[in-house]
Amino acid sequence: MALDIIRIVALISGLQFTVGFQSPTFQRHSLRLSSLSAANNKEDDFSLDRRSAIATTSAAVLTSLSITNPANAFFPVGAFASNRPKSISKNSSGNNSNRVIPTWQLDGGVEFPILALNTAGLSTEETLRAIDYAQNEGITHLDFHPGKERDGVAQFLKDSKVDRDSLFLNTKIRKPAPGTSPEDAAKLARDQIEEDLQVLGVKYVDMLMLRDTPDQKNIQAQWKVLEEALAAGKTRSVGIINYCPSGLETLMETAKVVPALNYIMCHVGMGPDIQGLRTKNEKYGIRTFAYGQTGEPEPREAMLNDPILKRIGETHKKSTEEVALRWVLQNDLAASLRPSGNFGRCEGEECQVGLSRQVS
Numbered sequence: 001m002a003l004d005i006i007r008i009v010a011l012i013s014g015l016q017f018t019v020g021f022q023s024p025t026f027q028r029h030s031l032r033l034s035s036l037s038a039a040n041n042k043e044d045d046f047s048l049d050r051r052s053a054i055a056t057t058s059a060a061v062l063t064s065l066s067i068t069n070p071a072n073a074f075f076p077v078g079a080f081a082s083n084r085p086k087s088i089s090k091n092s093s094g095n096n097s098n099r100v101i102p103t104w105q106l107d108g109g110v111e112f113p114i115l116a117l118n119t120a121g122l123s124t125e126e127t128l129r130a131i132d133y134a135q136n137e138g139i140t141h142l143d144f145h146p147g148k149e150r151d152g153v154a155q156f157l158k159d160s161k162v163d164r165d166s167l168f169l170n171t172k173i174r175k176p177a178p179g180t181s182p183e184d185a186a187k188l189a190r191d192q193i194e195e196d197l198q199v200l201g202v203k204y205v206d207m208l209m210l211r212d213t214p215d216q217k218n219i220q221a222q223w224k225v226l227e228e229a230l231a232a233g234k235t236r237s238v239g240i241i242n243y244c245p246s247g248l249e250t251l252m253e254t255a256k257v258v259p260a261l262n263y264i265m266c267h268v269g270m271g272p273d274i275q276g277l278r279t280k281n282e283k284y285g286i287r288t289f290a291y292g293q294t295g296e297p298e299p300r301e302a303m304l305n306d307p308i309l310k311r312i313g314e315t316h317k318k319s320t321e322e323v324a325l326r327w328v329l330q331n332d333l334a335a336s337l338r339p340s341g342n343f344g345r346c347e348g349e350e351c352q353v354g355l356s357r358q359v360s
Helices: 024-028 047-051 059-064 124-136 148-159 182-200 216-231 245-254 274-283 307-316 320-330 349-359
Strands: 103-105 111-113 115-118 141-143 168-173 207-211 238-241 261-265 287-291 334-337
Touching (some): 115 124, 124 148, 207 216, 207 261, 216 238, 261 274, 307 320
Parallel strands (some): 115 141, 115 334, 207 238, 238 261
């Protein structure tokens, strides 16, 4: 069912963005200009499954394909194949599944699981349930925002017997309000980091991400705070969210630490390098972390019913959602998965299917 899959930000035609934001073309790019063809994939190509990074997330699939090393199964294709990360490794600790989630190795030896649970918009109770389901799928990377989602993560850390070090905690800095001075923006970021650690009951998070903002001085002031947090051991890595090329240039003018990741919307209909943003990221050694594999905040019917995706799925006995996710991963992107669109109303197995359909 359309609602029983990962949720994602709806593509809004004509939506305008300023410095630090993705441009309108990111949102409007035709689904039919699919990068399935750009990546030289054929609907009847059996090796598609072997090249699929989705295969590396499932021990069962790995076994059926006789792949003993998940890193060897990670074969992105297309324009960025030559630039794929060489630091793919196993990371199966701390979860309730036999599934092996590959990781990227970031600066400082930080292992970044390439599949994450996206809790955006969930209540505290929904976040708790989603984490339980994610653990069952072998997902230990928790992608959350300050607020109810963070409260759910905090409750999980308090109540569960899961070792904190087996989890990858990835949180975000709130945007300053328009008109905020750089000094106040820096204080807001600094105060929030302390608040996050206190609420979560931890000494550090694994990644802090800076959200986009139209104010160039605030970008630079807040990034300096993240650099300070990294140096103080309050986070193990730092990244950015929805930064367009101009926003990235603004940040890099004063940055002493390069962001590990740029977290942006990316799906098969957009192609692997919309408006050259990924090329700009890689110019600085920044990897791309993707949300919105099937649309945002709900799956788009146009993508779920796309005849190319459906035929590929039918050929390889995969869901359309799996095909969409696989495209993201095989093109050397990490992915953050939302639970099903009806997560607040579903019960039991109906809720689980939102994640399991992506990584089965």
